[in-house]
Amino acid sequence: MDGDLGDFLRSRRARIQPEEVGLPSYGRRRVPGLRREEVAQLAGVSVDYYIRLEQGRGPGGPSRTKSGGVSDTVLDAVARVLCLDETERAYLHAVARPRRPSGRPAAPRVRPGVQLLLDSMERTPAFVLDVRMDVLAWNALADAVFDYDRIAPDARNIPRHVFLDPASRTFYPDWPAVAVQCVAHLRVRAGHHQDDRRLTALVGELSLKSDDFRRLWADHPVRECAFGVKRIQHPVAGLLTFPYETMALPADPDQNLLVYTPEPASETTERLALLGSWTSASTVPEPTERA
Incomplete structure (x- = not known):
């Protein structure tokens, strides 16, 4: 770039x-x-x-x-x-010292073994991201929290959700911090993958459509987001507080496994279990109006 x-x-x-x-x-x-x-x-x-x-x-x-x-x-x-x-x-x-273009990159795919690993995590939401922060695969609890099965593939991109979906500002109570973190992480990936045309196109799209993204991108934040805490205001389960860990997949260096790890016996753990049971039974209730 x-x-x-x-x-x-x-x-x-x-x-x-x-x-x-x-x-x-x-x-x-x-x-x-x-x-x-x-x-x-x-x-x-x-x-x-x-x-x-x-x-x-x-x-x-x-x-x-x-x-x-x-x-x-x-x-x-x-x-x-x-x-x-x-x-x-x-x-x-x-x-x-950017890498030389290596031709048209292949569409990223998640190995079956990685999907089995995701599915084995029955108590924690987990998903796999590529360098563009596209969500490539997820488990049942991640779907219960983010509704990945029901949205279009293009919408399964974290920067697009954060900056182009107005609902994200309610979904993330700490939206300004989430936005900075998102740009800082994307900056790191863009620096190491300057030959990735799809990543360049994503940055261009977000810069064109979001004033907030354009301003933050110009500030040039650079930071790995390997761990931390993220709060989510779920429309059904309410406020969920997730410590998270991010791990590179050794056999797939351009993919990261992100796991949300709620504290044991916490309110988030209880709400997550209830949300998971609702999802499994395919009877997730509509959000109720609060007094």
Whole structure:
């Protein structure tokens, strides 16, 4: 995705104050954060080299060098100056040296063994995501919570649901945090899969249709969402609080298993069991009007 490297470096420069890296601050600056010249000085590269890197005109950009692009040493030095965390550092390496297109990617498929694993999880909602955050497979409880069996395949995409479905703002009581988390996770995937045309198309669609997505994407958040807690306001079961864990599938590196793990004996566990029993009996009641 054109411009990602420069946008990322500029966003990270803006958050670092000169005194944080041992530089004197000479009064008020026109723009926040470090200047490009200061980053170059601290990273031990020439100003022209760093400017070309940030503008995408040199190593790692459209005009790649004969040596194959910017070195690990330079990228690590820039990462150190900009105080990048582990995820941001990996993202920097990915966008500075994108993979070459490998042809039209095959449609992702979930192995039968993974589906059996999902189905064996009878007390926890679980599903599999690909790099676009499409939901590829799920178990019965995940269907009870998200209704995946009854919605169109295109709607089984978490970013589309979060940003294009007005009901998501009620479904997720903490919608602003969920939105940031969603974009940060998608940014990581986009950085490592710049040759994925379907992912590029998804970002373009969301940028065109959602002002919130476009603003958050421009902020360039980069964060793995390996675990945490998510709250869901289910139309039948009420408020559900789910700690969750995300695990990569070793044999399918572009797929992640996401498991919601409610606390034992919690109200969420009780409501989930009741919701599951309703779903199994195919008698899920309509939401009742609350006083």
